Amino acid sequence: MSIVTVQLGQCGNQIGHEVFSALCSDIRGTHGLCSKKENESYHDSCRERFFTEEESGVPVARAVLVDMEPKVISQALSMAASSGHWKYSSHSHFCQKQGSGNNWANGFSVHGPRHKEAIMDLVQKEAEKCERLGGFFTIMSMAGGTGSGLGAFVTQCLRDAFPTSFILNHVVWPYGTGEVIVQNYNSVLTLSHLYQSSDALLVHENDAIHKICAQLMNIKQISFRDVNQVIAHQLGSVFQPTHTAGGGSGYSRNPLGDLMEALVPHPEFRLLGLRNIPQMPENSLAYSTFSWPGLLKHLRQMLIANAQMEEGIDWQVRPPHPGSSIPSTNKPLHFNTSIANLVILRGKDVHSVDLGGFQDPSLYTSWLKPQDAFSAWKTPRAFNKYEKSASLVSNSQFLLKPLDSIVGKAWNMFASKAYLHQYTKFGIQEEEFLDCFTTLEQVISSYTNL
Amino acid sequence: AVSLRFAVGQCGNQVGFRFWDLALREHAAINKKGIYDEALSSFFRNVDTRSGDNGPDIYKGKICSLKARALLIDMEEGVVNEILQGPLRDVFDSKQLITDVSGSGNNWAVGHKIYGCQYRENIVEKLRKTAEHCDCLQCFFIIHSMGGGTGSGLGTFVLNLLEDEFPEVYRFVTSVYPSGEDDVITSPYNSVLAMKELNEHADCVLPIENESLFEIVNKIHQMINSGKLGSTVKQNSLVTSSAGSAKTLQEKPFDAMNNIIANLLLNLTSSARFEGSLNMDLNEISMNLVPFPRLHYLVSSLTPLYTLADVNVPSRRLDQMFSDAFSRDHQLIQADPKHSLYLACALLVRGNVQVSDLRRNIERLKPSLHFVSWNQEGWKTGLCSVPPVGHSHSLLALANNTCVKPTFIELKDRFMKLYKKKAHLHHYLQIDGMEQSCFSEAISSLSDLIEEYNELDATKGGPRIDPSRLKIAV
Numbered sequence: 001m002s003i004v005t006v007q008l009g010q011c012g013n014q015i016g017h018e019v020f021s022a023l024c025s026d027i028r029g030t031h032g033l034c035s036k037k038e039n040e041s042y043h044d045s046c047r048e049r050f051f052t053e054e055e056s057g058v059p060v061a062r063a064v065l066v067d068m069e070p071k072v073i074s075q076a077l078s079m080a081a082s083s084g085h086w087k088y089s090s091h092s093h094f095c096q097k098q099g100s101g102n103n104w105a106n107g108f109s110v111h112g113p114r115h116k117e118a119i120m121d122l123v124q125k126e127a128e129k130c131e132r133l134g135g136f137f138t139i140m141s142m143a144g145g146t147g148s149g150l151g152a153f154v155t156q157c158l159r160d161a162f163p164t165s166f167i168l169n170h171v172v173w174p175y176g177t178g179e180v181i182v183q184n185y186n187s188v189l190t191l192s193h194l195y196q197s198s199d200a201l202l203v204h205e206n207d208a209i210h211k212i213c214a215q216l217m218n219i220k221q222i223s224f225r226d227v228n229q230v231i232a233h234q235l236g237s238v239f240q241p242t243h244t245a246g247g248g249s250g251y252s253r254n255p256l257g258d259l260m261e262a263l264v265p266h267p268e269f270r271l272l273g274l275r276n277i278p279q280m281p282e283n284s285l286a287y288s289t290f291s292w293p294g295l296l297k298h299l300r301q302m303l304i305a306n307a308q309m310e311e312g313i314d315w316q317v318r319p320p321h322p323g324s325s326i327p328s329t330n331k332p333l334h335f336n337t338s339i340a341n342l343v344i345l346r347g348k349d350v351h352s353v354d355l356g357g358f359q360d361p362s363l364y365t366s367w368l369k370p371q372d373a374f375s376a377w378k379t380p381r382a383f384n385k386y387e388k389s390a391s392l393v394s395n396s397q398f399l400l401k402p403l404d405s406i407v408g409k410a411w412n413m414f415a416s417k418a419y420l421h422q423y424t425k426f427g428i429q430e431e432e433f434l435d436c437f438t439t440l441e442q443v444i445s446s447y448t449n450l
Numbered sequence: 451a452v453s454l455r456f457a458v459g460q461c462g463n464q465v466g467f468r469f470w471d472l473a474l475r476e477h478a479a480i481n482k483k484g485i486y487d488e489a490l491s492s493f494f495r496n497v498d499t500r501s502g503d504n505g506p507d508i509y510k511g512k513i514c515s516l517k518a519r520a521l522l523i524d525m526e527e528g529v530v531n532e533i534l535q536g537p538l539r540d541v542f543d544s545k546q547l548i549t550d551v552s553g554s555g556n557n558w559a560v561g562h563k564i565y566g567c568q569y570r571e572n573i574v575e576k577l578r579k580t581a582e583h584c585d586c587l588q589c590f591f592i593i594h595s596m597g598g599g600t601g602s603g604l605g606t607f608v609l610n611l612l613e614d615e616f617p618e619v620y621r622f623v624t625s626v627y628p629s630g631e632d633d634v635i636t637s638p639y640n641s642v643l644a645m646k647e648l649n650e651h652a653d654c655v656l657p658i659e660n661e662s663l664f665e666i667v668n669k670i671h672q673m674i675n676s677g678k679l680g681s682t683v684k685q686n687s688l689v690t691s692s693a694g695s696a697k698t699l700q701e702k703p704f705d706a707m708n709n710i711i712a713n714l715l716l717n718l719t720s721s722a723r724f725e726g727s728l729n730m731d732l733n734e735i736s737m738n739l740v741p742f743p744r745l746h747y748l749v750s751s752l753t754p755l756y757t758l759a760d761v762n763v764p765s766r767r768l769d770q771m772f773s774d775a776f777s778r779d780h781q782l783i784q785a786d787p788k789h790s791l792y793l794a795c796a797l798l799v800r801g802n803v804q805v806s807d808l809r810r811n812i813e814r815l816k817p818s819l820h821f822v823s824w825n826q827e828g829w830k831t832g833l834c835s836v837p838p839v840g841h842s843h844s845l846l847a848l849a850n851n852t853c854v855k856p857t858f859i860e861l862k863d864r865f866m867k868l869y870k871k872k873a874h875l876h877h878y879l880q881i882d883g884m885e886q887s888c889f890s891e892a893i894s895s896l897s898d899l900i901e902e903y904n905e906l907d908a909t910k911g912g913p914r915i916d917p918s919r920l921k922i923a924v
Contacts, residue, residue, distance in 0.1 A: 101733030
């Protein structure tokens with residue numbers, strides 16, 4: 001099954017480009033560490049999922065690029081083409097001359113309806129190229145105007161036009177300080193709207209990725225490109241082909257569907273966090289060896305203690321005693337309760353890995369049986385030169401604090417009525433803001449009371 | 451996205467001239483192949499002049515003849531004529547000029563009421579024609595001074611007109627405010643009358659004070675002549691330079707001062723024109739920096755003022771650039787943002803600067819700055835990969851900060867000194883359409899604005915009480 005990616009705004013298009021580059025570079029690599037047959041199967045599955053063929057043999061990304069100003073798309077197109085290894089279709093982008101001004105209302109209420117037909121036309125064309133459409137993957141930030149506002153609008157359109165398809169939104173959360181002043185307003189409006197039309201939101205926080213770049217990747221002068229490349233690596237580690245548990249011998253044919261089934265048992269809980277281990281500079285890879293028990297021990301504690309990376313984990317945090325039903329208010333402080341978790345293992349010796357630690361019932365709410373709350377996907381094919389790598393996609397309280405912080409700051413600003421005239425000018429009134437705050441306070445409450 | 455510029459009056463046109471000169475040089479340095487691209491198109495049309503001045507616009511391909519997207523308006527001919535005889539004569543055609551001969555006599559009412567009325571149709575017609583050539587008009591820029599008659603009066607008339615004709619297009623105004631020693635006695639009247647118009651019709655105003663420009667020019671002059679850095683300063687990197695001559699500073703201080711404003715305007719639009727990892731368009735500036743419609747006065751600072759010739763730029767020097775942007779002596783008005791209250795702050799960085807450099811410096815400087823309680827992390831940032839000519843990196847800071855208040859209070863005081871004695875009032879009141887109420891309304895508008903800043907200042911340092919959140923039934 002194929003996935004159509006929709007890249008929205010500057011962030012969406014910059015990250016999208018890095019994602020396709022990472023996918024392509026991974027399948028081109030000779031570090032598969034597995035049998036030739038396995039490698040070919042992986043290769044074919046990835047190609048089917050993310051690329052179409054062209055006469056020249058150069059893979060063409062299954063993507064639609066949308067932005068309200070031309071510079072970023074133009075760069076993405078030319079960078080891909082000059083790589084020689086893959087490219088974007090020359091007919092799959094839509095842009096305008098003047099951005100959205102960081103104004104969610106402008107993106108949602110003005111650009112959205114105005115350009116709906118043109119954008120959905122491109123999406124339809126890409127969808128038609130798929131022999132079997134596995135769903136949509138949108139990439140956007142929620143801080144600006146286009147990715148956030150137009151992105152929310154397009155997601156709604158996707159839902160209306162493809163009611164039975166899966167929609168996964170990759171949403172980038174901005175740095176706490178120093179990107180856009182109205183980012184908290186834009187975030188509140190985006191998240192509440194996406195909650196209505198998307199199946200799940202897979203979140204990356206700039207602050208967290210920045211720390212990974214600084215402390216794990218040892219990058220001195222961190223650029224957005226560095227941040228985007230880490231994000232792309234993490235996304236690739238989720239979306240490259242794997243075998244699912246009951247999937248038989250071939251690679252999973254319905255990755256988005258499988259993801260939703262594993263992680264989103266209840267529509268009130270759609271926020272997914274992502275962790276990947278190990279992460280290190282490429283030139284250190286050759287000198288490092290890892291054991292699965294070591295990696296998984298760290299990954300499990302990252303889940304329990306809500307750590308962003310494998311350094312600086314708080315090992316003091318422990319799950320509550322198994323078997324006792326504890327009201328959420330009495331749970332150990334800082335313990336991250338999960339609804340569902342998915343672990344993805346890639347590389348050497350995956351079949352002998354013991355995942356018992358993740359099946360511990362005390363990690364989870366009591367709604368699902370532990371065997372239903374936890375899923376594992378595996379492939380012996382190593383990813384992106386890492387001999388062994390593990391990813392965790394988690395529907396848990398990972399994002400509770402950051403969400404609460406964003407809503408708090410937005411509410412603080414809303415109470416003073418600052419910047420509201422910029423939104424009402426384009427048709428988003430105070431009542432709409434209140435509805436969005438209510439929706440998110442509900443989500444916060446739900447996750448808090450797990 | 452394209453912007454149209456209106457240079458009104460003597461000061462406006464002198465600054466305008468420096469702007470077009472620097473813009474051409476910037477694009478020439480970057481656009482080596484002579485191809486007419488999106489970046490150029492934001493300032494210039496590309497006209498096929500082989501068959502004369504009325505040739506068609508060329509939207510792609512090689513540059514033929516660049517014409518500035520501008521209207522030059524002056525009620526005296528001196529400055530505009532000089533421009534048309536100088537090296538930029540081919541950048542403007544006669545259809546872009548509106549001139550008269552006798553000037554406005556340093557009288558806002560003459561500029562606004564008499565010339566406004568007289569030239570309205572002419573201006574609208576030329577405006578519409580110029581706008582027709584823009585396939586996506588985003589912004590109007592007006593450059594003028596506040597203290598005289600044409601820039602101040604006719605300039606604000608044009609501002610009104612732009613709102614009437616193209617209400618959706620952003621109106622940015624760069625206003626040069628008169629100093630206390632200004633030799634035009636009636637400059638306080640002209641400025642306050644103009645302020646009312648700016649309050650009501652501008653989206654964003656960048657106030658500039660000659661005193662600040664002069665101090666910056668002197669500082670550079672001293673740096674170069676002190677012998678400490680003299681030979682190691684890259685001549686073409688001076689924020690005051692045109693042809694890169696240090697002599698300019700001494701002989702023609704106004705040229706040097708005007709270059710600073712021209713650089714400000716260039717840097718302001720750099721991220722909209724050139725690529726970068728975090729673009730900042732003009733409509734984002736007004737969106738993020740104007741929390742309430744009337745509070746749209748932005749204090750600007752440019753760093754560095756010059757670059758030393760040694761190529762090695764350790765990150766300490768980069769950090770110094772950020773520190774300087776917040777120092778009193780780099781602001782383009784007499785203001786001290788560090789000791790006043792920030793409503794919002796934007797940092798537009800050009801050159802080889804990455805997000806980690808930005809973050810490090812924001813973290814470092816934040817503790818010494820006061821932000822209003824509802825915008826504690828009120829930073830808007832942009833990263834443009836292309837540095838200005840002669841620099842490896844540069845920073846433009848725009849602050850919506852209560853430190854503009856003293857400028858306005860002084861202006862009000864100077865106005866009241868004259869007004870109480872009714873000095874020179876008759877020159878204004880004898881103009882058709884001018885009444886006493888024009889003055890009382892204008893000073894009232896300014897007082898209200900000052901009061902808004904006072905109220906904000908009163909919250910500074912006070913207890914922080916976060917409003918209680920919505921409660922959800924569990």
